[in-house]
Amino acid sequence: MLSIKNLSKTFHPGTVNEVKVLQDICCLVEEGSFVVLVGSNGSGKSSLLNAIAGVFYCDSGQILLDGRNIARLPEHRRAAWIGRVFQNPFTGTAPGMSIAENLSLASKRGGRRGLGPALSAAALADFREKLRPLNMGLEDRLHSPIGKLSGGQRQALTLLMASLRKPRLLLLDEHTAALDPTTAARVVHLTGEIVRNGGITAMMVTHSMQQAARMGDRLLMLHRGKIIHDFSGQEKQQLKAADMAGLFEEVRKKELIDPAAARLLQSRYV
């Protein structure tokens, strides 16, 4: 279970480039739930995932994972409980190393690594079994370098790697955004399977309204570093892509009204 309390982060404070990416965020993610995060560019959805993963430290607030405050732990320590898949297929895997080596690295996520052999016969057999359900023929290419794989294959592999050791929390940061529609659909399908079968608690950022409507059991919409909508249960199930587009439009209009109103006031009273 993840509990976020009053989490705030401002980049470049006190300068013209000041950005309040997270403003007093509070939310509770139940064990086994699948949360979808949506929002326009710069709304803070990716920042929220990065804050949880420890890419940067927040200015204030707590991140409680299973009751333990991880807000001050460095990224590599939090990795013991958190699995991640990134937007860029190149980010999640080591391109110069083989499929087997990448899986081996992932199988030791957050554990002691020591001086045992990375690729034992037992480990290789295990990796082959784990790769088979992907249906990509990767189980026969254990020793070929990741650099030879397509983006879709890499994302599927990164998903597998993130869940190889069951994480307490899986963070998916627009992990299908860089893929073509067919491949994206496959990775989405795989995501659903891995999350559901593993009973994994997951948070997913997406720009695709279809994905947001179809996946997950809860939806958070962020805007300017704040959670502005929170749908769960029945409400989330009935939410359609079109409804979400409407919500986005509403936000956009509000944005437009502010400067227009300011100009109006200015012309009247100044």
Added chain:
Amino acid sequence: MTLLIGALTVGLILALLALGTYISFRIFHFPDITAEGSLTLGAAVSASLIVMHVNPLLTCLMAFFAGSLAGICTAIIHTRFKINGLLSGILVMTALYTVNLHVMGKSNVSLSNTPSVFSVCQPGIACFSDQSGFRVLGWFVNGMEFFMLIFNLLLIVGFTLLLFWFFRTNTGTAMRATGDNQQMIRALGVDTSLMIMLGLGLSNGLIALSGALLAQYQGFSDVQMGIGMLVWGLASVIIGDALVDSKSLGFLLTGAVLGSVIFRLLVAVALQWGLDPNDLKLITAVFVLAALVLPGMIGKMKKKGGAC
């Protein structure tokens, strides 16, 4: 024959430098110029201690640790203070120049008539022949020189196997991944700063050991002996890559060792033919530049040819 054996021996001693350079240049993808300081540091530490009658083998160990320490300094400057890797190396290399002078107390230390790690070869010669040498295909071979060659060969084979083993363990794999994709390996729970520290420590330890052996072999250590050594190491690694033409770790490590030996042989032949030793560093630098630039240029020309 003496010339050939000499060149092979120095080539093997410098193979440790090549292995160290392989770690910084190929695994962490930055040419760690600390090498030039740590090679001299190894030589300085070993020579100064030998003069003080410390066991030569022990001085090699001390040299390794001194070099590691230098590498760790570079790694800390680079990771903790976010200084560019090349600049971190330059800072430590410059500082080491003074350190080396202080370690030796002067700009060079002579090791004539002192024991060396190669002294272990002497009993071997005694049981092999009662003369100071023997004949191979009519060539006279100095026994001491020959046994030093064998000693170094065994040493390098040992270190290459050790590195081959290490880079295939879980920690070694994590270290290679740190050089390949830092963001990914951090997300998998590896402290990348620690890995860079360990890696550069190992790299510079090997390079310092190379310096210690070189000083003992040539009979002196000099504060200038590290100059140009990184490029030398790069040349060895690059020749090795071309030689084995493989991405597999074992081949690449072996390639670096072979590259060092072959490069030393080439240099020995060139010097024998009357190459001015003063021109050596320029030629080495041009060679490395060509090896870095040419593959890309040839690739481009091939592409252009294909388009027409």
